[in-house]
Structures are given as structure tokens and as C-alpha cells.
Amino acid sequence: xxxxxxxxxxxxxxxxxxxxxxxxxxxxxxxxxxxxxxxxxxxxxxxxxxxxxxxxxxxxxxxxxxxxxxxxxxxxxxxxxxxxxxxxxxxxxxxxxxxxxxxxxxxxxxxxxxxxxxxxxxxxxxxxxxxxxxxxxxxxxxxxxxxxxxxxxxxxxxxxxxxxxxxxxxxxxxxxxxxxxxxxxxxxxxxxxxxxxxxxxxxxxxxxxxxxxxxxxxxxxxxxxxxxxxxxxxxxxxxxxxxxxxxxxxxxxxxxxxxxxxxxxxxxxxxxxxxxxxxxxxxxxxxxxxxxxxxxxxxxxxxxxxxxxxxxxxxxxxxxxxxxxxxxxxxxxxxxxxxxxxxxxxxxxxxxxxxxxxxxxxxxxxxxxxx
Numbered sequence: 001x002x003x004x005x006x007x008x009x010x011x012x013x014x015x016x017x018x019x020x021x022x023x024x025x026x027x028x029x030x031x032x033x034x035x036x037x038x039x040x041x042x043x044x045x046x047x048x049x050x051x052x053x054x055x056x057x058x059x060x061x062x063x064x065x066x067x068x069x070x071x072x073x074x075x076x077x078x079x080x081x082x083x084x085x086x087x088x089x090x091x092x093x094x095x096x097x098x099x100x101x102x103x104x105x106x107x108x109x110x111x112x113x114x115x116x117x118x119x120x121x122x123x124x125x126x127x128x129x130x131x132x133x134x135x136x137x138x139x140x141x142x143x144x145x146x147x148x149x150x151x152x153x154x155x156x157x158x159x160x161x162x163x164x165x166x167x168x169x170x171x172x173x174x175x176x177x178x179x180x181x182x183x184x185x186x187x188x189x190x191x192x193x194x195x196x197x198x199x200x201x202x203x204x205x206x207x208x209x210x211x212x213x214x215x216x217x218x219x220x221x222x223x224x225x226x227x228x229x230x231x232x233x234x235x236x237x238x239x240x241x242x243x244x245x246x247x248x249x250x251x252x253x254x255x256x257x258x259x260x261x262x263x264x265x266x267x268x269x270x271x272x273x274x275x276x277x278x279x280x281x282x283x284x285x286x287x288x289x290x291x292x293x294x295x296x297x298x299x300x301x302x303x304x305x306x307x308x309x310x311x312x313x314x315x316x317x318x319x320x321x322x323x324x325x326x327x328x329x330x331x332x333x334x335x336x337x338x339x340x341x342x343x344x345x346x347x348x349x350x351x352x353x354x355x356x357x358x359x360x361x362x363x364x365x366x367x368x369x370x371x
């Protein structure tokens with residue numbers, strides 16, 4: 001009985017086991033599964049813009065005889081497929097078509113553009129692996145290639161925000177405008193260009209040399225939100241700029257995507273703090289600062305440490321007012337240091353996480369007893 005159980009474990013059928021026990025046949029497992037016979041691809045309509053798609057099926061009654069499929073690729077029909085496994089797909093990944101009693105499988109290869117060239121031929125072979133781990137023979141080589149059919153799509157979900165945060169370690173502010181967007185969904189995107197002008201009108205995007213990302217294309221990150229900072233010079237602070245983003249494919253043969261919408265970005269100068277003066281003692285502090293050009297309002301923040309632990313965040317203070325009194329409901333411990341700064345906003349803050357268009361230096365004061 002132990003022998004029979006072992007034979008079942010290795011995938012033998014009851015008939016095979018009985019035959020072995022009767023001594024009528026030589027010992028040995030059954031044949032490994034056959035490769036799929038209907039591997040297909042569509043070079044005309046599906047294999048476009050950086051993808052090659054293979055499809056095949058498995059009869060519903062055979063799912064217990066196949067544990068997984070292995071997809072091999074070569075750049076030659078007689079190439080070394082065995083050492084170029086590109087994907088393993090389990091039997092459970094198939095989609096059952098109950099009417100046809102077939103499991104449908106799909107493999108998408110997106111590593112098919114070579115040196116910016118499309119139309120490069122690749123050859124694929126697929127094998128099936130049984131539950132016992134034995135692999136059957138490969139299917140016949142199938143040639144496929146991708147073509148550059150459409151230009152990149154419109155870049156969407158763009159957000160532009162100005163930032164000018166005083167860096168206490170460097171001893172200076174770092175003015176920048178941050179542009180972020182959702183990565184395009186095409187498989188052949190190489191990267192992005194950002195263009196900028198200083199007036200609200202159509203932005204020329206035909207010449208990559210006029211893009212402001214002079215370091216080259218901003219890399220594509222599939223499925224991610226991409227962020228890029230336009231670092232500003234001192235004389236660019238306080239000036240509005242309009243931005244647009246375009247996507248570029250790896251072939252660059254169909255030009256580039258049509259420009260995104262224009263988005264305005266503005267960075268403000270940092271507020272100059274007045275009182276309580278840095279390093280002084282205050283019992284009932286009244287926070288004062290100087291007006292910032294083009295600011296629409298301010299928010300004052302008091303923290304228990306230089307890096308955070310907010311004790312109080314003021315409501316939005318409209319322009320024209322440059323002071324705020326700490327509410328009596330906020331308890332400060334005497335002889336303890338507290339830190340404060342002012343954020344300036346070109347527009348009303350959108351949330352508590354909105355840090356505004358500039359952030360002042362961080363000043364410290366020591367809380368005194370209000371007796």
C-alpha cells in the first residue's frame with residue numbers, strides 16, 4: 001500500500017499503478033503535459049506601442065494535469081529558449097469560459113523595444129509543467145513584434161504648487177515650484193518634458209531645447225505619481241509662471257503627446273519675523289511679522305520641538321493682518337522652549353497639510369509664567 005500511495009503522489013493513475021503491481025509494465029511516471037497548441041498573437045492590432053501579447057487556452061478537464069506554464073523568448077527562431085525564461089504563469093491565473101469549457105491565458109511582454117527601435121522580431125515558445133514538476137516540450141516558435149502606432153496620451157492629473165521653505169541648516173530659503181502628475185499608462189513612455197512661460201498664453205512645446213528640465217527627460221515611473229521641482233533663482237520669487245507637461249515615447253517617431261493644460265505656479269518670499277524675538281522670553285506671546293508681497297494670507301504655527309509636535313496652528317489670517325495672539329486655551333510650560341514660524345499663502349490653504357507658498361525662518365522663545 002505504501003508503494004501505491006507513492007505512485008499516486010507522483011501523478012500515476014490507478015491503471016498505471018495496478019499495471020506496475022501486476023508486473024505487466026515497467027515502472028515510470030506518466031508523460032508530462034503537452035504544450036498549448038493554440039498560442040496566438042496579433043501583430044496588426046494588439047502588439048502596438050511597446051507591448052506584445054500572447055494568448056492560449058487549456059481545456060477545462062485538463063486543469064489538474066497542468067500546474068503552470070513557462071514562457072520562453074529568443075531573438076532568433078532557433079535561439080537558446082531554454083535559458084531565456086521570461087515568465088511563469090500558474091494554472092490558477094487562467095480565466096474560465098464556462099460556455100467553451102476553456103481556461104484562457106494571457107502574457108504581456110513590455111520589454112520589446114531595443115535601443116529606441118520598434119518592429120524588432122522576438123520568438124516565443126510555451127511549455128506546460130505538471131503537478132509533479134516535470135516540464136513537457138515547448139510549443140513551436142511564434143514570431144511577434146510591436147509597432148509605434150499612436151502618439152503618447154495627454155498627461156493628466158497635474159498639480160503645481162510653489163514652495164519656499166527656509167532651511168535652517170543651510171541658512172537660506174529654497175524657492176521652487178513643484179510639478180506632479182500621474183504617469184501615463186502606455187507601455188512605451190520614455191519620459192517627460194516640462195515647459196514654462198511667464199504669461200498665461202499658449203506654451204510652445206515643439207522644441208525640447210526650450211523645456212526647463214535641462215538635465216534631460218524626467219524618467220517615466222509606471223503606475224506612480226511623478227514629481228519634479230523647478231528650482232527658482234532669487235529674481236524669480238514672487239513671479240507667476242505657467243507650466244505644461246508632455247510625454248515622449250521611446251521611439252520619438254510620432255513626435256510627442258499634445259500638451260497638457262496650463263497650470264499656474266507662484267512662490268512667495270518668506271515672511272520676516274518680528275516678535276517674540278528669537279531667543280527671548282514671552283509670557284503671553286503675540287506673534288508679529290512683516291507683510292509679504294502678493295501673499296493672500298498667513299498661518300502661524302507653534303511647535304514643541306524644531307521638527308514638529310505642533311502645539312498650535314492659527315486659522316487662516318487674511319492679508320493686511322500681520323499679528324496673531326496665542327489663545328489662552330493653549331498651555332505653554334514655563335521655562336520650556338517653543339518654536340514658531342509663519343507660512344505665507346498665495347491662495348487660501350486647501351488643508352492642514354498645505355504648507356503654503358513660503359515658510360519663514362524658525363524662531364525660538366522661552367515660555368514665561370503669566371503670573
